[in-house]
Amino acid sequence: MSTPGTLGRLPIIDIAPLLNSDPCDADKRAAIASALHSACVEYGFFYLNLQAYVDPSEPEELARLAKQFFALPEEEKDKLSLKNQDSARGYARLNENVTNGKADNHEGLDFYKPVEHPDKTKPVWGENQWPSSIPEFKDRYEKWVDKMKTLGSILMEAMSIGLGMTSEEWHDLRSQVDDSFWVMRVIGYPSLPNDHDGFSCGAHKDYGCLTFLYADPTPSALQVFLQRPGAVDQSKSGLPSEQGQEEGVWINADPIPGCVVCNIGEMWEIWTDGLYRSTLHRVVHRGSNYRVSIPFFFEPNFDAIIKPLPVMARIRSKGGSDAVKVKSTGREPVIYGDFLVSKVGNNFATDRKGKYD
Numbered sequence: 001m002s003t004p005g006t007l008g009r010l011p012i013i014d015i016a017p018l019l020n021s022d023p024c025d026a027d028k029r030a031a032i033a034s035a036l037h038s039a040c041v042e043y044g045f046f047y048l049n050l051q052a053y054v055d056p057s058e059p060e061e062l063a064r065l066a067k068q069f070f071a072l073p074e075e076e077k078d079k080l081s082l083k084n085q086d087s088a089r090g091y092a093r094l095n096e097n098v099t100n101g102k103a104d105n106h107e108g109l110d111f112y113k114p115v116e117h118p119d120k121t122k123p124v125w126g127e128n129q130w131p132s133s134i135p136e137f138k139d140r141y142e143k144w145v146d147k148m149k150t151l152g153s154i155l156m157e158a159m160s161i162g163l164g165m166t167s168e169e170w171h172d173l174r175s176q177v178d179d180s181f182w183v184m185r186v187i188g189y190p191s192l193p194n195d196h197d198g199f200s201c202g203a204h205k206d207y208g209c210l211t212f213l214y215a216d217p218t219p220s221a222l223q224v225f226l227q228r229p230g231a232v233d234q235s236k237s238g239l240p241s242e243q244g245q246e247e248g249v250w251i252n253a254d255p256i257p258g259c260v261v262c263n264i265g266e267m268w269e270i271w272t273d274g275l276y277r278s279t280l281h282r283v284v285h286r287g288s289n290y291r292v293s294i295p296f297f298f299e300p301n302f303d304a305i306i307k308p309l310p311v312m313a314r315i316r317s318k319g320g321s322d323a324v325k326v327k328s329t330g331r332e333p334v335i336y337g338d339f340l341v342s343k344v345g346n347n348f349a350t351d352r353k354g355k356y357d
């Protein structure tokens, strides 16, 4: 059986050269596009070094504010309950969300792109609920949203180059993500009790486009499932039923200073006919501290129609190692907003389906 040591760790990609258009950096940008491509094919998970883009004090402050929020009395947090809104925007109590039929040992506060005419009777169409007792919270988190949205566009363009798309094809793809229906979660994890039937966050794939995860420095919490035929990992119990038979290993994706963890959501799997992997991950936090993480989900526009990209036909006909990995996902095109609503619209419904299912 492979061990985390022999698998090495996830690739680290420094985005610095993507932040300028200096002709001297053109080779470096091409190298990054190609590294992104390999990371998306092989892992679907990698680290982005953001040192040239973000001052570490910014996300550290977000984590501090998150801890301040979760330390509030339960009745204060409940004032922001997502049940006051559209069942998606707001606060969910510890163990309220379920994944693969089991309660997740976390609490969380979710925000979505604001909409023009909010209507809380429509799934995901309500208003965000900001904690008013922590005055800086909204301002600091909104700044982070802006930064992560820009990072999403930068990365999408580099990925289009990595895939071999023409600039016209990139403009088409850009028009599907230029009004991203982003989601930001602020998640709090107490230590997972030994007798808890479930995980801190159960195994799931992210359903959107790109996730940028900042987490506090807690080690050994986030785990990523790497498919390795022949590897039998006893800890794989708890995989969603569709993937229950897959062979592979769980590796830790511990935080690296100056980096966020980035992973590919299911929309990329559809765009690339399965060449880019949306990889299962979960959280098992047994440390004694209270962990916080802040995933930002850079998603397509609400009305974007997601179907395989034209470049996939060229990749397939070129042959070679990528061509053999392209498999038709057999999925019909999806409208992103419909897909999202099918995921979160019935959150906390009586069928015990949660936002990660």
Ligand SMILES: O=C(O)CCC(=O)C(=O)O
Pocket (backbone or CB within 6 Å): 185, 187, 201, 206, 213, 215, 221, 222, 281, 282, 283, 293, 294, 295
């Ligand atoms: O808390 C983490 O490290 C991961 C959270 C996650 O996977 C998610 O919210 O989709």
Ligand SMILES: [Fe+2]
Pocket (backbone or CB within 6 Å): 204, 205, 206, 281
């Ligand atoms: Fe996730």
